[in-house]
Amino acid sequence: MHRVRIGMRIVAFGLIAGASAVVARSGQGSAGPRPEDAGGVTLLVPAYFYPSSQRRADWTRLAEAARSVPLEVILNPASGPGPRRDPNYVAVLEPLRRSGARILGYVDSDYGRRPLAVVEQDLRTYRRFYEIDGVFIDQMANTLGAVDYYRAIRRLVREIDPRFKVVGNPGTYTLQEYLDTADTLVTFEGPARDFAGYDPRTARPWTAGHPARRFAAIVYGVPTPSDGSVALSRAIRSGAGSIYITDQKMPNPYLGLPPYWADQVAAVRAMNGPHEPADAGPSRTGP
Numbered sequence: 283m284h285r286v287r288i289g290m291r292i293v294a295f296g297l298i299a300g301a302s303a304v305v306a307r308s309g310q311g312s313a314g315p316r317p318e319d320a321g322g323v324t325l326l327v328p329a330y331f332y333p334s335s336q337r338r339a340d341w342t343r344l345a346e347a348a349r350s351v352p353l354e355v356i357l358n359p360a361s362g363p364g365p366r367r368d369p370n371y372v373a374v375l376e377p378l379r380r381s382g383a384r385i386l387g388y389v390d391s392d393y394g395r396r397p398l399a400v401v402e403q404d405l406r407t408y409r410r411f412y413e414i415d416g417v418f419i420d421q422m423a424n425t426l427g428a429v430d431y432y433r434a435i436r437r438l439v440r441e442i443d444p445r446f447k448v449v450g451n452p453g454t455y456t457l458q459e460y461l462d463t464a465d466t467l468v469t470f471e472g473p474a475r476d477f478a479g480y481d482p483r484t485a486r487p488w489t490a491g492h493p494a495r496r497f498a499a500i501v502y503g504v505p506t507p508s509d510g511s512v513a514l515s516r517a518i519r520s521g522a523g524s525i526y527i528t529d530q531k532m533p534n535p536y537l538g539l540p541p542y543w544a545d546q547v548a549a550v551r552a553m554n555g556p557h558e559p560a561d562a563g564p565s566r567t568g569p
Contacts, residue, residue: 322352322553323518323523323524324352324495325347325524325550326466326524326526327356328526329344329356329357330388345374345380347543348378348381348382351547352554354385354524355378355383355385356449357371357386357387362407364411366411367410371412375413379413385413386418387405387412388417389405389418391423391435393428394428394431398431398435402438405417406442409442415445416465418449419435419449421451422452424452433462436464447466448464448465448466449524450463450467452467453470455469455482456486461492461496465496466497466498467497468497468524469486469497470482470500470520470522472502473502473503477513480499480516480520482521494522496523497520498523499520499524502531502532504528505529507545510545510546511549514527514549529541
């Protein structure tokens with residue numbers, strides 16, 4: 283992500299009928315992994331909007347969506363956990379978790395330059411302030427020399443809570459070694475015009491040998507529902523199991539949900555079939 287902590291890339295949603303057709307086609311003539319291999323598509327939402335009165339409705343819409351689709355929400359109070367527990371975030375996170383969403387705390391890695399001790403402090407602060415289910419490691423380096431750094435972060439996360447999920451964000455095609463650093467890797471974050479040429483199975487053939495749950499795509503600047511349907515189709519064919527798409531643009535496309543959010547949720551629900559909210563992360567018992 284960007285310095286503003288723009289959080290992930292946005293992927294497409296699509297109309298219900300179009301999305302169902304996409305699922306049917308994705309199993310035909312495609313060597314890549316399918317979302318259904320991992321139990322369906324997950325919506326991965328960079329919720330970088332403060333739960334003020336103007337944006338509280340978006341948090342409510344997230345909680346409603348979590349009752350019908352797998353949902354992971356990236357919590358980002360201040361490019362990290364912030365200096366103190368914010369009661370406004372506590373108020374919106376509780377209904378989210380009751381609805382079955384998984385909450386991921388945003389952690390900046392500054393492309394491998396941030397000291398591990400500082401990263402660990404963020405991890406432990408999140409655990410003290412909020413009830414989270416994992417972490418989102420942003421601004422990941424994308425070089426072989428940085429792999430050990432990110433492996434170390436994953437070990438720190440596991441020491442804090444072995445149940446925590448780790449989502450890492452190189453934001454682009456990456457090296458196979460990065461599979462050791464996270465449970466899911468965001469291998470695309472960017473505008474719709476760039477997503478049109480996104481083809482990880484050609485650029486990184488090794489990705490075809492891994493399930494869709496290992497990869498995510500976030501696409502922004504997708505203006506209409508029909509454009510979203512096209513982007514959703516591409517995301518599934520590319521092997522992404524976690525997806526988000528929005529019409530918003532830079533400098534920060536994650537300041538609210540897109541106007542077609544309900545369509546995006548409905549399309550994923552149609553693809554996945556019945557959803558059990560209890561599948562979300564286990565409850566936490568404190569620090």
